[in-house]
Amino acid sequence: MDGGKNQMAMNGHNRESLLGAMTKFVSAVNRMDDTVMVPSRLVDMPAEQDCLEDAIGNSKALLSVEQDANKNDTDLKNFYTMLNAVKTELVRGHTPSDQSDMDEQSKIVTEKFRHHLQGLFCVLHKLTETADYVTERYQDAVKPNENQTQFDRVPSFTL
Numbered sequence: 001m002d003g004g005k006n007q008m009a010m011n012g013h014n015r016e017s018l019l020g021a022m023t024k025f026v027s028a029v030n031r032m033d034d035t036v037m038v039p040s041r042l043v044d045m046p047a048e049q050d051c052l053e054d055a056i057g058n059s060k061a062l063l064s065v066e067q068d069a070n071k072n073d074t075d076l077k078n079f080y081t082m083l084n085a086v087k088t089e090l091v092r093g094h095t096p097s098d099q100s101d102m103d104e105q106s107k108i109v110t111e112k113f114r115h116h117l118q119g120l121f122c123v124l125h126k127l128t129e130t131a132d133y134v135t136e137r138y139q140d141a142v143k144p145n146e147n148q149t150q151f152d153r154v155p156s157f158t159l
Contacts (some may be wrong), residue, residue: 010118022090032080042077074103082106086113094118 014020036042081101086109087093093112099107 013154026087026091032083037081039077039080042080043075046078047074047076049149074105076104078099078106082110085110089114089117 001113081099085097085099085102086099089110099110102110
């Protein structure tokens with residue numbers, strides 16, 4: 001196996017890779033955690049759709065701010081809680097998490113993420129088993145027969 005390719009994948013140098021995207025996301029959430037010293041202050045900070053679109057650079061943001069007549073604007077605490085829940089699941093695997101601090105939309109996004117992550121894990125598990133199978137079959141094919149002597153394995157040449 002090529003050590004250079006393996007090292008590049010492990011360091012997340014390729015920004016187009018899944019590992020690179022995960023590393024970038026986890027780093028962004030860690031920066032957010034390091035910056036937000038008092039998460040409860042986010043409760044009073046509304047998420048404004050225009051600012052969210054500008055920050056994300058996409059008008060079809062994953063989390064759009066929906067204004068409901070019976071509800072105040074979505075606050076940044078919901079985003080904060082949801083992003084940390086997703087990061088925890090990504091890094092540590094599925095753990096029961098308290099979603100009581102999340103609004104309904106954040107809970108839905110977290111559940112969608114969990115569903116897709118479980119699908120990805122399932123596919124990766126099957127691909128891993130397939131790679132192990134190919135490895136075993138190859139080793140069996142090139143492995144010398146135990147009944148052969150050392151000289152039997154040397155190809156014969158005829159002149």
